[in-house]
Amino acid sequence: GRYSVDSAVGLSVAIAIGMDGFRDFLGGFHAVDQHFLNEEPAQNVPLLMGLLNVWYVNFLGAHSHAVLPYAQYLHRFAAYLQQLTMESNGKSVRWDGTPVTSETGEIFWGEPGTNGQHAFYQLIHQGTRLIPADFIAVANPARPLKDGEEDVHALFLANFFAQTAALAFGKTEEEVRAEGTAEDIVSARVFAGNRPTTSIMAPSLTPSVVGQLIALYEHITFVQGIVWGIDSFDQWGVELGKKLALEIAPAVNGDAEALKKQDASTQSLVSWYLSQRS
Incomplete structure (x- = not known):
């Protein structure tokens, strides 16, 4: 099930990464569990992200949420989150059997940034739909990434930082004109900005970090379910x-x-x- 990877069901994971790695994996879950349980609301990351997602859905009209890892080993992470989030909160009936009174759930989707930049980022930047996006990156790749003397990972993360900045601040007509752009295509090159993103960064992609990421989204999902008054743990x-x-x-x-x-x-x-x- 969607909440079972850190239980006995995760035996295949333990075999794949070894028991030391699996303990590290579980430690990541535990760290986020304790953070969610004990941290004050103003610094409680899963609580804040869950409330932000409710804000995006119910007040800003967002219907989907992109998860965009700049780490190739997380290329299936968005697919993993689809079951966690949509099976949990894709409900139209509250926990007490009454109909919901607001929109619930959102469509989670995404691809690694290298693929997404040349596919659907256009829609996120300039489309008519508001699509909140979570960007995920690590400071140190699993293997050295160099092309001769050039640090390819640094170039990779430059794109990570550039995309979130572009989504936040966009590009004005004045800035476009200042580049010498022909007047008849100025409007097509304007970026409105003010597109919501969350940046999540870690030193490296260890089993602990993967556990922390999964637990983070588990608690985000739980927070949203509580606000919407639905049972996030059934799937009729x-x-x-x-x-x-x-x-x-x-x-x-x-x-x-x-x-x-x-x-x-x-x-x-x-x-x-x-x-x-x-």
């Missing part, structure tokens, strides 16, 4: 799909009577599948 939408899959499975295996019990759309899809299956 997932259960329904599993139940229906068991009911449809006989039809997929050629049971004509089971196929007749399905809705027209499902019957058509299953019938096409059976006609094509060799």
Whole structure:
């Protein structure tokens, strides 16, 4: 499950990184747990980030949230967070059974910065949708990154710092004109700025840091669930799909009577599948 990697379910992780690494991993979780439990609200990072996410969703109309690691080993981190966040807070009913009274949840997505810069950053910078973004970087890469004498990691992080600055402050018409830009394309080169970002940095990507990152987003998710009054620890939408899959499975295996019990759309899809299956 989405909250299980630091339990016995994480045995495969322990085997992969060794018990010393796994203890370090658990230590990262514990450090953030203690921070969330004991730190004053004004310095409580998961609390503040959770409240910011509620602000983005319910007051600024954000529907999605980008997670953009500038560390290649975190290239699947956004996908990991999709289950944590959307399975937890993708709810329309409160914990007491009443309908929610506000928007809940947001679509989490992202890619490493090197890929994203040449794909979807355009939308984040100049699109009509507000997309809060979390940028994640480490000061020291897992392996030296140099091209001859040039420190490639420093160039890499220059992009990290530049993107967050550009999103925050943008570029005015005056600045664009001062570059000698033709008047008919000045408006296309203006960046409004004021796009919200959070920068998360660590000395290096150790098991402890990975544990801290996961725990951080677990607590952020919990904070949002509390504010919205929903139960972040069930997933009945997932259960329904599993139940229906068991009911449809006989039809997929050629049971004509089971196929007749399905809705027209499902019957058509299953019938096409059976006609094509060799």
